[in-house]
Amino acid sequence: MSGMPAVGTAQQLDRLVHERLRLGILGALSVSESLTFTELKKLLDTTDGNLSVHARKLEEAGYVACTKGFEGRVPRTDYRLTPAGRRALDRYLDHMEALIRAMREK
Amino acid sequence: MSGMPAVGTAQQLDRLVHERLRLGILGALSVSESLTFTELKKLLDTTDGNLSVHARKLEEAGYVACTKGFEGRVPRTDYRLTPAGRRALDRYLDHMEALIRAMREK
Numbered sequence: 001m002s003g004m005p006a007v008g009t010a011q012q013l014d015r016l017v018h019e020r021l022r023l024g025i026l027g028a029l030s031v032s033e034s035l036t037f038t039e040l041k042k043l044l045d046t047t048d049g050n051l052s053v054h055a056r057k058l059e060e061a062g063y064v065a066c067t068k069g070f071e072g073r074v075p076r077t078d079y080r081l082t083p084a085g086r087r088a089l090d091r092y093l094d095h096m097e098a099l100i101r102a103m104r105e106k
Numbered sequence: 107m108s109g110m111p112a113v114g115t116a117q118q119l120d121r122l123v124h125e126r127l128r129l130g131i132l133g134a135l136s137v138s139e140s141l142t143f144t145e146l147k148k149l150l151d152t153t154d155g156n157l158s159v160h161a162r163k164l165e166e167a168g169y170v171a172c173t174k175g176f177e178g179r180v181p182r183t184d185y186r187l188t189p190a191g192r193r194a195l196d197r198y199l200d201h202m203e204a205l206i207r208a209m210r211e212k
Contacts, residue, residue, distance in 0.1 A: 003137045004134065004137055004138065004149065007130065007133040007134050007136075007137060007149070008130065008134065008149040008150055008151070010126055010127070010129045010130030010133055010150070011126055011127060011130050011150050011151060011152065013126050013129075015126070018124075018126060020116055020117055020119050020121070020124060021116070021117060023116045023119075023205075024113065024114065024116030024117050026209075027113040027116055027205060027208065027209040028110065028113045028114065030113075030209050031109050031110055031113060031208070031209065031211060032110065043110065043111075043113070043114040044114055044116070044117050045114065045117060046117065089209070093206050093209060093210065096202060096206060097206060099129075099133065100199050100202060100203060102133065102137065103132075103133040103136050103137065103195070103199060104199065105137060
């Protein structure tokens with residue numbers, strides 16, 4: 001029962017990071033210098049539309065930065081995590097770890 | 107980079123458990139024998155409407171059980187975690203722990 005107040009903070013998990021696909025994007029970029037749109041799409045097994053929407057939300061929040069260019073004639077978009085994105089992800093992971101500890105305490 | 111495939115499984119986090127309020131409900135019930143609607147509402151700092159909707163989803167999934175009764179003349183609804191709910195929450199927490207490990211591995 002002592003974990004109860006901590007469990008109550010689940011509602012305060014960063015909404016922007018918590019969404020599954022966005023968490024996957026941030027996580028993938030946290031263990032890689034940069035990834036292309038195509039690499040992220042394959043890794044996260046999602047559609048162009050979904051990935052675009054969620055990558056844009058993260059970009060708007062300043063959590064990821066994207067660079068558009070060409071590889072030969074093929075357009076190529078590179079994504080990387082920004083320092084603000086790294087801090088937001090770390091805060092989220094700390095929060096989630098505290099929740100897991102509280103939920104496992106019986 | 108070795109955590110990359112694990113990070114890719116963020117998309118497979120149990121959607122039913124992952125939603126913040128539902129995670130809060132399951133977590134609170136996991137550290138308590140049972141809780142009333144009013145106790146859950148206070149703990150999770152949410153509205154009647156939100157709590158009703160998400161508690162019902164968890165009930166429909168068989169993850170929580172609810173008992174309606176009266177305390178004097180005041181209606182009272184008690185919620186508790188079912189064995190299936192406990193298993194789903196444990197699976198989710200295991201999955202999330204693996205993701206956190208993978209995301210922290212640089």
